[in-house]
Amino acid sequence: MxxxxxxxxxxxxxxxxxxxxxxxxxxxxxxxxxxxxxxxxxxxxxxxxxxxxxxxxxxxxxxxxxxxxxxGSARAWAASNLQLDRDALALLVVLWALLVLPKRQRQIARQEAERAQDQEQMFAELKPVPVGAEVVEPVNERTLLADYGDKLGGKFRINLNLGLLQRHGFIVRRKERIHEGPLLDLAFDYERIASRVMDGALSFVVAQARAAKAEADADADLAALDGGRDEAGDATDPHPSEEMPADV
Incomplete structure (x- = not known):
């Protein structure tokens, strides 16, 4: 048996x-x-x-x-047993954030919409959570290289690591598009990692936006001050022309 x-x-x-x-x-x-x-x-x-x-x-x-x-038995804590380098792990985190986080938001939004609709029905059926390609948007490889190429080792290292991550089942590459692989959504604990990724990224974006706004406000104040000086100079000419006597 x-x-x-x-x-x-x-x-x-x-x-x-x-x-x-x-x-x-x-x-x-x-x-x-x-x-x-x-x-x-x-x-x-x-x-x-x-x-x-x-x-x-x-x-x-x-x-x-x-x-x-x-x-944790080695000198440093090993992130996995796959012998991935730091740049490969960084790329894996980036792809997880680009593929899994938006997918999860779509799944939760669809669940909430269906739950609200089912509350209006007396005998509503339980529906499975959508997990197919309809809730996952692939990532363009060229866009990935343009946005993260200088941070993840350049084109050669990214292409090398993409092939490595595909062999391990984290991603699937088709026609210069990166799709979610079987293990990508299982590689990280969403409850533990999502807030760190989103809060870290959002705090960086907010800090950049605040710095840009402060710089723009300072430039605007300086331009207004210079404009005020120019207007004051035009109103009070330091060398007024003498009045010519009229011919009688």
Whole structure:
């Protein structure tokens, strides 16, 4: 007799991710008893199931209790077990912010709109969260290079890291467009990372906007002061012309 939970764990380890529409995955997600059994077996091996309703795939990752022993055993804390360089990790964070954050906002907005509509119906059906391509806008590679090329190592390093991230399943590249890969939405804890990314970016933008406004106000004040001086000079000529005597 086959063990469905053992088979599912083996498939997750071998294939690295599975779609939510997979029959075994869907059964575990809707059956509380099977889910508890899966979580218990994964925890016994220091692993946990990576999934949330906004992601189109599921995977396995290191359990919280084992993170320090796995990633903190070296001299410096390792960001992952994929041996990614700093510029590759920075690019991964940028792509997560460009692809996942807008997608999540669209998903939440659509959920709220559908929830408000369902409240008006007596027998409303529960609808799954949209996770397909209709809520994910791809990123143009040329735009990425133009906006972040000087910060992420230039064109050569970005192209190299894009290929690396694609091989790891974080992104998919098609016709100079970068699409969300199976693992991108599972790579970061949204609740822990989203506020840091958004608050950090927004604070930088606000600081830039305030500095630009202060500089513009200072220039306007200086221009007004110079204009006032010019008008005052025209009104009081320091060398008035002498009045010529009239011919009688």
């Amino acid at each position: 086959t063990d469905p939970i053992a088979t599912l764990i083996a498939r997750l380890l071998a294939e690295r991710w599975l779609p939510r529409e997979d029959a075994a995955v869907r059964q575990v997600l809707v059956d509380a008893e099977l889910r508890d059994d899966l979580d218990r077996r994964l925890a016994a091996a220091g692993l946990r199931l990576l999934e949330h309703p906004y992601a189109a795939h599921v995977a396995v990752g290191v359990a919280r209790a084992q993170e320090h022993d796995v990633f």
